[in-house]
Amino acid sequence: MNTPFLYTRPLQPNEMLGRTSGTNWLASNLQKGQHTVIWDHPKTGKSSLINKALSHIEKMDKAPVVCRLSCFNIRSENSFYAACANALFHQVANTLGEWEDLIQRLLPACSPQVFIPRFQEEEMALLFENPLEEEAVEELAVFPERLTNHLNKQIILVLDSFHTLDISKRMIRLWKKMKGVTFLFCGTGSVHSSGFSIYRQLFGYGMPFHKFAEYIPLEDIEEKEFTDYIIRNFAKAGRVISKDFAEMITRKMEGHPYYVQCFADICFSNTKGYMNESMFLNGLEELLEIFRQPFEYICQGLSTPQIHFLRALADNEEQLCSQEVLEKYNLASSAHVSRVRSALEKKNIIEIVRKKPRFIDPLFSLWFRERFNKTYWIP
Numbered sequence: 001m002n003t004p005f006l007y008t009r010p011l012q013p014n015e016m017l018g019r020t021s022g023t024n025w026l027a028s029n030l031q032k033g034q035h036t037v038i039w040d041h042p043k044t045g046k047s048s049l050i051n052k053a054l055s056h057i058e059k060m061d062k063a064p065v066v067c068r069l070s071c072f073n074i075r076s077e078n079s080f081y082a083a084c085a086n087a088l089f090h091q092v093a094n095t096l097g098e099w100e101d102l103i104q105r106l107l108p109a110c111s112p113q114v115f116i117p118r119f120q121e122e123e124m125a126l127l128f129e130n131p132l133e134e135e136a137v138e139e140l141a142v143f144p145e146r147l148t149n150h151l152n153k154q155i156i157l158v159l160d161s162f163h164t165l166d167i168s169k170r171m172i173r174l175w176k177k178m179k180g181v182t183f184l185f186c187g188t189g190s191v192h193s194s195g196f197s198i199y200r201q202l203f204g205y206g207m208p209f210h211k212f213a214e215y216i217p218l219e220d221i222e223e224k225e226f227t228d229y230i231i232r233n234f235a236k237a238g239r240v241i242s243k244d245f246a247e248m249i250t251r252k253m254e255g256h257p258y259y260v261q262c263f264a265d266i267c268f269s270n271t272k273g274y275m276n277e278s279m280f281l282n283g284l285e286e287l288l289e290i291f292r293q294p295f296e297y298i299c300q301g302l303s304t305p306q307i308h309f310l311r312a313l314a315d316n317e318e319q320l321c322s323q324e325v326l327e328k329y330n331l332a333s334s335a336h337v338s339r340v341r342s343a344l345e346k347k348n349i350i351e352i353v354r355k356k357p358r359f360i361d362p363l364f365s366l367w368f369r370e371r372f373n374k375t376y377w378i379p
Contacts, residue, residue, distance in 0.1 A: 003268060004233035007261035010047035013055040017229055017257075018221040019045070025216050026053040026184075030156050031060070035183045035213035039163075039191050039199050041348075041360055043258035044218055046186055050158060057156070064154035064182075065147075067091050072161040077168045078132060081140035084157070086126050088147055099124060106146050110136040141174050148180035156182045163187035163198045172208045185213055190351040190360065221257060226250040230264050234275070239268065241275040248280060254362035263287050288367050295367050298349065305331060309340045313350070313357055314369045320357070 006015055016023075029036045030053065038046050054066055069087045074080045085107070093099045099114050103126075112126040132140070148155045159165070162185045175183065189198045203209045230246040249267065253259035267275060267283040299307065308329045309320070317325050320341075321334035331337050341357055344350045349364070350357045359365035 003265050004236055005261045005265035005268060007043075007258050007265065010051055011045070013052040016045075016048050016052050018225045019049055019052075019219045022049060022216055022219050023052045023056070026050070027056040029214060029216070030054075030057055030064075030182055030184065033154065033180075033182045035185075037185045037187070037199075037203060037213045037215045038218070039185070039187045039189065039215065040218045041190070042188050043256070045221075045257045046188075046218065047160070048257075049218065050184065050186060054156075054158075062153070064156050065091050065151065066156045066158065068158040068160060070160045071165040074165060076166070077171060078137060078140070080165065080171070081137065081143070082126065082128050085140055085143050088144060088155070089126060090123070092147070092151065096124070099126075102147075102150075106143060106150060107139060109133070109139045141170060142178075144181045145178045154180055154182060156184060158184045158186065160186045161188070162202075163189055167202070167208060176212060183213065185209075189348065190345075191215070191217070192351065192353050220255055223247060223250050223255065226255065226260055230260075233264070234268060234271070237268070239271050239273065239275070241267070241271065245275055245280055252284065252366070256362050259287075259363050262290075287363070288371060291363060291367060292371070295364055295372075298364070299368075299372060301347070302349075303340075303343075305336065305340050306344055309337065309344065310349070310368060311373055313359065314365070314373050 026036060026038070026049065038050060040046055057063060057066065065088070067084075067087050069084055071080070074083055089099060089102065093102055096114060096116070103110075103112060103114070110128060110132065112128045115122075115125040115127050117123055128140075129136075144155055144157060175181075187199065187202075191197065191199050197204070201207060203213065203215065227243060227246040227250060230249060231241055231243065234241040245267075246264075249263050250260055253263055263283060266286050267279060270279045270283055270286075302310070308331055312320055312325055312329045312331070317329075319325055320331075321337050325331070326333065326337070331340070341350070341352070344357075345352065348360060351360050352358075359368070
């Protein structure tokens with residue numbers, strides 16, 4: 001069944017809700033060559049924001065070359081250079097002749113072969129010798145800058161899943177010297193946590209990319225925007241949802257873009273005419289059941305002390321190191337609590353904000369309280 005709620009893919013520019021100032025800020029940065037960071041937790045709308053900002057840039061008279069590259073499956077420095085070159089070739093060259101001309105002009109030391117596709121699902125690709133000579137590696141490393149000079153055009157290099165990339169000293173050194181290439185780093189993780197943070201290890205004070213790129217936070221989408229959007233989408237299909245239920249969907253998911261859309265979609269599917277409380281509660285149960293397996297898998301990977309810590313957190317205990325809480329939740333000592341907390345941070349289950357731990361994923365938090373934490377515990 002067709003649904004007006006979109007959560008299975010990044011949104012297109014005309015589908016995105018709110019975040020106008022963030023979009024304009026990002027577009028302005030990229031236009032003037034300011035390196036930028038978009039960093040937040042999974043499924044919070046990072047790619048959708050980038051899509052909208054890039055759509056503004058593509059309308060410019062002299063639009064830059066925009067190249068998006070996922071770093072998720074790149075596990076070495078040379079692999080990154082090769083993947084980046086391939087991605088850039090696809091943006092600026094269409095025919096075999098154009099590929100060969102670029103190779104001759106800009107990659108003479110590498111002199112890669114061009115893979116010619118034989119089937120529709122295949123595409124042209126640069127094939128490099130393994131291992132590459134050092135001269136060839138250096139040539140590949142500076143290829144983006146050589147390409148921008150060759151085209152006399154700015155290049156915007158969007159690096160998705162940047163948190164998975166193993167950064168070398170050479171990459172840091174070369175990127176900081178590149179002219180005409182603007183980097184947009186997109187990564188997943190906590191920015192605000194005072195504990196473990198990949199973001200801070202890369203962009204924090206004294207770290208490799210400190211002051212290299214400007215961080216743009218994702219704005220919260222206002223409750224009214226979500227509420228109006230939900231009511232409007234129900235109405236398009238001849239169904240009715242009250243403002244109260246639309247607000248309840250948004251609040252229950254704590255305004256999380258992915259979960260709001262997902263929950264609203266389930267309620268929409270269960271509604272034939274007017275949505276009522278039974279449909280809302282059944283939709284919530286269905287949502288929790290959909291995510292039960294991945295959430296159970298998360299809990300299977302936790303130690304018993306980590307589970308006890310989360311139980312205390314789910315019960316809204318304020319003084320986690322007090323003697324009463326330590327005894328109630330079978331936690332050994334305040335030092336033990338600190339170690340457990342650090343481990344949960346590294347597993348991206350909690351973050352520490354203003355010295356207080358909190359769940360990162362609002363639906364996991366709800367499931368843990370409503371499902372997992374209902375078990376009868378014997379210390």
